[in-house]
Amino acid sequence: MVLSIFKVLWNNLKQGPSTDPFPFGETFTPARLRGKVTVDPESCVGCGVCATVCAGNAIKHVEREDGSGKDFYVWHNTCTFCGLCQHYCPTDAIRLTNNWSTAHRNEDKYKMKEHEFIAYARCSECSQPMPHMPHAMLDHIYGTPTEELENIYSLCPECRRQKAAQQFGAQIHD
Amino acid sequence: MSNTYTIPVGPLHVALEEPMYFQVDVKGEVVQSIEMFAGHAHRGMESLALERNFFQNIVLTERVCSLCSNNHPLTYCMALENIAKIQVPERGQYLRVIADEVKRIASHMFNVGIGLHVIGFNTLFMHAMEVRETMQDLKESIWGNRMDISANTIGGAKYDLDDELEAYLRKTLEELKKPVEEFRHMYATHPQVKARTQGVGILPPEAAVEYGLGGPVARGSGIDNDVRKETPYAAYDKLNFNVVLGEGCDVRSRALVRLGEIFESISLIEQCLDQMPKGPICCDPLPDIPAGQAVARSEAPRGELIYYMRTNGTMYPERLKWRVPTYVNWEGLRVMLDKAKVADIALIVNSIDPCLSCTER
Numbered sequence: 001m002v003l004s005i006f007k008v009l010w011n012n013l014k015q016g017p018s019t020d021p022f023p024f025g026e027t028f029t030p031a032r033l034r035g036k037v038t039v040d041p042e043s044c045v046g047c048g049v050c051a052t053v054c055a056g057n058a059i060k061h062v063e064r065e066d067g068s069g070k071d072f073y074v075w076h077n078t079c080t081f082c083g084l085c086q087h088y089c090p091t092d093a094i095r096l097t098n099n100w101s102t103a104h105r106n107e108d109k110y111k112m113k114e115h116e117f118i119a120y121a122r123c124s125e126c127s128q129p130m131p132h133m134p135h136a137m138l139d140h141i142y143g144t145p146t147e148e149l150e151n152i153y154s155l156c157p158e159c160r161r162q163k164a165a166q167q168f169g170a171q172i173h174d
Numbered sequence: 175m176s177n178t179y180t181i182p183v184g185p186l187h188v189a190l191e192e193p194m195y196f197q198v199d200v201k202g203e204v205v206q207s208i209e210m211f212a213g214h215a216h217r218g219m220e221s222l223a224l225e226r227n228f229f230q231n232i233v234l235t236e237r238v239c240s241l242c243s244n245n246h247p248l249t250y251c252m253a254l255e256n257i258a259k260i261q262v263p264e265r266g267q268y269l270r271v272i273a274d275e276v277k278r279i280a281s282h283m284f285n286v287g288i289g290l291h292v293i294g295f296n297t298l299f300m301h302a303m304e305v306r307e308t309m310q311d312l313k314e315s316i317w318g319n320r321m322d323i324s325a326n327t328i329g330g331a332k333y334d335l336d337d338e339l340e341a342y343l344r345k346t347l348e349e350l351k352k353p354v355e356e357f358r359h360m361y362a363t364h365p366q367v368k369a370r371t372q373g374v375g376i377l378p379p380e381a382a383v384e385y386g387l388g389g390p391v392a393r394g395s396g397i398d399n400d401v402r403k404e405t406p407y408a409a410y411d412k413l414n415f416n417v418v419l420g421e422g423c424d425v426r427s428r429a430l431v432r433l434g435e436i437f438e439s440i441s442l443i444e445q446c447l448d449q450m451p452k453g454p455i456c457c458d459p460l461p462d463i464p465a466g467q468a469v470a471r472s473e474a475p476r477g478e479l480i481y482y483m484r485t486n487g488t489m490y491p492e493r494l495k496w497r498v499p500t501y502v503n504w505e506g507l508r509v510m511l512d513k514a515k516v517a518d519i520a521l522i523v524n525s526i527d528p529c530l531s532c533t534e535r
Contacts, residue, residue, distance in 0.1 A: 004360050008301050018304055028311060034318035049460075055226070055233030082233040082324045087332050088459055096318070 033098035034081040041116040043134045044093035050085035067129040074114040123156035130156040192530035219535040227489040239532040244277040245474035247326045253483040256468035266330030267409040268450040273325035275439040280309040281475035282432040285527045293370040330456030358433040371426035375510040375522035389477025394420040394428030401473035425525040498532040
């Protein structure tokens with residue numbers, strides 16, 4: 001009916017504009033909005049799965065030459081906000097915030113990045129650098145890890161092998 | 175001397191959604207024959223897909239098209255799951271259906287709205303867009319983006335619904351029913367809409383079969399053809415829904431089929447929410463993909479979407495090929511545009527819901 005169109009128009013007049021008053025007011029930003037990426041260097045193990053799945057190659061892991069750790073870069077202008085990194089991250093270290101504000105001046109384009117330093121742990125025996133194991137990850141694998149397990153994970157792979165061989169040898173000896 | 179002359183429509187035409195060039199031979203204002211030229215939106219995506227690993231391709235296929243952007247990764251993932259024999263958890267399958275149907279509602283509303291814009295009825299067009307906006311807000315709230323919802327991943331769904339979002343989804347769908355019903359009533363009864371759309375772009379059922387058309391274009395001519403019914407994927411075999419059919423074979427019939435499908439989609443989502451079990455949403459996150467080949471198909475908002483994939487045991491596909499619904503549907507334009515008025519060309523082209531970024535990719 002022609003009349004129902006007038007009803008729509010009348011309702012529109014009563015309701016006022018349907019658009020948000022942005023930039024002079026707030027705009028609709030739900031909690032789950034996929035926006036800029038942040039990285040928590042504490043829980044990151046530097047496994048690199050995020051860089052593998054990243055569709056736009058926005059994530060770069062660069063080893064430091066002194067072996068102290070790796071630099072973690074996320075380029076916001078290359079990111080497609082797909083959320084695959086968040087989905088595949090085993091320690092929930094990388095996640096998407098609902099901050100969608102990416103407007104910037106052209107001269108700032110090389111500053112539009114997230115940069116974190118993922119420090120390596122030191123082996124408690126030989127003090128070789130090695131990727132650190134966050135506590136949350138141990139809990140995830142073992143439930144509540146025993147003290148012995150935690151000691152094992154404070155060793156580098158080489159020392160861990162030696163210790164395991166020693167324990168095994170001691171068992172045979174007994 | 176012949177009294178026909180040739181006019182160009184497109185590639186950048188004010189009323190076409192996307193670039194496509196029609197060379198139309200007209201006699202007076204009646205179309206005698208058309209020639210279609212595609213290729214203006216080619217981006218080389220099938221080649222790009224070979225340079226990206228399986229995970230990156232989930233995102234690449236989502237960028238093929240914005241309106242059916244859920245069906246592309248869904249079908250891609252289904253093809254990959256067929257190769258690797260991955261069983262998607264039940265909850266993951268229901269979540270896939272929910273994402274698919276929400277996208278379908280938004281896509282159909284958009285197409286019917288654009289059809290009204292083409293005939294110059296901008297008030298109702300803006301109203302359609304406003305009704306659709308509730309779906310956009312819904313997508314933004316649940317999946318975090320208005321168009322590329324990124325709901326699928328290899329082996330399941332990437333998102334989960336908590337109680338709060340489930341209640342929000344139910345409430346939004348309940349609130350959507352009345353405006354869509356009113357909108358459908360206005361579309362069906364408004365005399366000017368009727369005058370412009372009835373009897374325009376006739377597609378006889380025999381021609382639809384002959385050209386192998388699918389989706390709402392074929393269903394608008396009474397051809398009962400829906401991939402969701404015929405070879406159910408995801409959780410469609412556990413859900414009840416009707417295939418909406420039209421009898422008019424014209425632009426109006428195709429639009430009314432789309433509007434009818436919105437109600438079926440709402441009912442499908444509600445059934446999903448009722449039946450969905452608790453449990454995992456996704457299988458082993460990093461599956462091994464062996465060498466092999468597979469085909470998967472699904473019902474996109476525009477019709478049947480087919481993916482073919484061949485793998486060779488590495489992380490990269492050896493061949494990825496997709497056949498999109500518009501590729502078959504635009505051949506139907508030869509029938510629909512025959513003896514049509516010049517002023518109706520854009521309207522008829524819009525009625526097949528063309529997606530050229532899919533077709534030319």
